[in-house]
Amino acid sequence: MRCVQICDKVQSLNIWDIINTGKRTSVGVSKIRKITEADCALCGQCITHCPTGALRERDDVRKVMDAVNNPDKIVVAQIAPAVRASWGEGLGLAQHMATEKRMAAAARALGIDYVFDTNFSADLTIMEEANEFLERFTHRDEYRWPMFTSCCPGWVRFVKSQYPDMVKHLSTAKSPQQMFGAVAKSYFAEKILQTDPENIFCVSIMPCTAKKAEAALPNINDANAGRDVDAVLTTREFDRMLRSELITPANLEEEEFDSPLGTGSGAAVIFGATGGVMEAALRTAYYALHKENPKPDLFQSVRGLDGIKEATFDIAGTTIRTAVVHGLGNTRTLMERIKAKEADYDFVEVMACPGGCADGGGQPIIEGQEPAGERGAKLYALDQNNPLRFSHENPSVIALYNKYLEKPLSEKAHTLLHTDHEGWEMPS
Ligand code: SF4
Numbered sequence: 001m002r003c004v005q006i007c008d009k010v011q012s013l014n015i016w017d018i019i020n021t022g023k024r025t026s027v028g029v030s031k032i033r034k035i036t037e038a039d040c041a042l043c044g045q046c047i048t049h050c051p052t053g054a055l056r057e058r059d060d061v062r063k064v065m066d067a068v069n070n071p072d073k074i075v076v077a078q079i080a081p082a083v084r085a086s087w088g089e090g091l092g093l094a095q096h097m098a099t100e101k102r103m104a105a106a107a108r109a110l111g112i113d114y115v116f117d118t119n120f121s122a123d124l125t126i127m128e129e130a131n132e133f134l135e136r137f138t139h140r141d142e143y144r145w146p147m148f149t150s151c152c153p154g155w156v157r158f159v160k161s162q163y164p165d166m167v168k169h170l171s172t173a174k175s176p177q178q179m180f181g182a183v184a185k186s187y188f189a190e191k192i193l194q195t196d197p198e199n200i201f202c203v204s205i206m207p208c209t210a211k212k213a214e215a216a217l218p219n220i221n222d223a224n225a226g227r228d229v230d231a232v233l234t235t236r237e238f239d240r241m242l243r244s245e246l247i248t249p250a251n252l253e254e255e256e257f258d259s260p261l262g263t264g265s266g267a268a269v270i271f272g273a274t275g276g277v278m279e280a281a282l283r284t285a286y287y288a289l290h291k292e293n294p295k296p297d298l299f300q301s302v303r304g305l306d307g308i309k310e311a312t313f314d315i316a317g318t319t320i321r322t323a324v325v326h327g328l329g330n331t332r333t334l335m336e337r338i339k340a341k342e343a344d345y346d347f348v349e350v351m352a353c354p355g356g357c358a359d360g361g362g363q364p365i366i367e368g369q370e371p372a373g374e375r376g377a378k379l380y381a382l383d384q385n386n387p388l389r390f391s392h393e394n395p396s397v398i399a400l401y402n403k404y405l406e407k408p409l410s411e412k413a414h415t416l417l418h419t420d421h422e423g424w425e426m427p428s
Contacts, residue, residue: 003027003046003055010354012329013158015040027054037427039161041328043154043352044209044234044361051367057209060231061241067201067230068111074193075201077107078180078261080118082207082272082357083235084382085375090239090364093249100382101254104262107205107238108255109247117257118204119264121180122271122280124400125151126391128417129173129277130284131408133347137318144169146323146338146345149277150421151175153214154352154361158328161426163335172418176271177204177211178220180261181228182416187404188261189225197225204232207272207360210352219423222416234362263396266296266383273376274326274356275302275309278349282313282322284392289316296389303380305355305373308334310345321345327354 004016004027015038017030029035047055067073087106088098107115129149136143150156150171160167174182181202189197204211214220215229222228233241242249256262267283270276279299286294301311302322307330312321323345325334331350337343353360355372358379388394405413 001027002049002051006045006049010327010329011041011043011045011352012332013039013041016046039157039426039428041154041157041352042210042213042361043328045353047209048359048361048363048365057234057237057362058212059237060212060233061237061244063231064203064233064241067203070201072199073201074114074195074199075112075203076114076116076184076188077112077203077205078116078118078121078177078184079103079107079205080177080207080272080357081122081264081269081276081379082360082363082375083205083238084269085272085358085378086207086363086371087235087238088249089366090236091242091249097250099254101256102249102252104257105252105255106242106247106249109252110241110245112203114258114261116180116184116261117264118176118180119268119271120261120394120396121176121183122268123265123391123394123397124179124183124417125173125176126267126280126284127397127401127408128179128413129171130281130288130391132171132173133281134285134288135409137346146348147171149349151271151277152351152357153208153210154328155331155350156421157210157213157426158331158352160421161428162332163339166335167421170421172420174220174417174419175211175214177206177229177232178214178419179417180204181215182223183400184261185223185225185228186416187400189223191403192260197223200225201230202228204229205235205238206232207235207357207363209234209361211362217424220419236362236364239364260396260399263388263394265388265391265394266386267389267391268394269379269382269386272357272379273303274305274351274372275324275349276356276379278302278322278324278347280391281347282315282320283390285320286315287390287392289318293390302349305376320347322347322349324349326351326356328352
């Protein structure tokens, strides 16, 4: 009954329940519904906390291998920040071998044509979201407050079902996964490969189960080439795919990500830890207001695993009140405080999974452990070691704006990189 407990006590959604009585007792969807009829956030925490393997995500490995084996398809992969902190766990790979570059080599060994990094589009998300925040902040009366991050599809589902009157508070910026898909099938197809975007098959490797549903949203595709993201694999599926193709990453040399969508900053890699999106956005907002960079670790008070973190920053004489929350039970507590006017913020980061994507529902399962802290520490170490610490200094993102999108929040950026969260419905 751990699925019932995690959903009830930690995520506050009560999707699972005990069905029937006596010897017919079993676990099922509460209120005698199908899972597709429930307002499930699809966070996948029931899967990662199931000790028996009774629950799993939809398996999309075959779909990806069919594309890899199709000579008419150019398979383009993106790998999310949190995957690099955990992918080796499902393969029994020693930590010093489970590097980002060996992960890129392993993806290439599967037959993927271009191995890119979601860190690139996480930087792009920051460019759009930080500028959106400043635009709202300087036209305060035209918007609802606080502004919420929108990069976690589990959280977007939660707010749509539990607090529908607060959907307008969400940033309209798409998640890094969806920004990547839109850019891969527009800029990359047109300007770099000079091919029909229909030839591209875009696959994401994610720590997340909710991203599978996000990629299938009816109003998320803006590159005019079918789905912007054709398939989403969890970290567990990626590991399974490597095993089933008999690839031994320990025998592979490290390789670089492909260019140009393979360059990411340290600000992007911490998206995988709770507080990371806020910290990355504040680094770029500081630059926008001051015209010079802050010390990269100036906003580190938003790090850590406390359920709700609050911090106020003075940037160029402007006070910005922030909150960072992870886990949907903590989120409900915060939302109730906001609704009751017991708390007042300008910018709030929400991640549906306890610990953020580091402990996402698609991550390798380590029975009895919650490894968000260790995985998050790996991501912060990668940030420290990256010579590029600011999203606005990512040369590939700058080139994308110069050659294609013009500037953050331009008309083209709005078409490709923003979405209408009210353009689709939750089941009930
Ligand atoms: Fe997915 Fe990360 Fe949100 Fe969990 S916290 S639902 S892994 S985006």
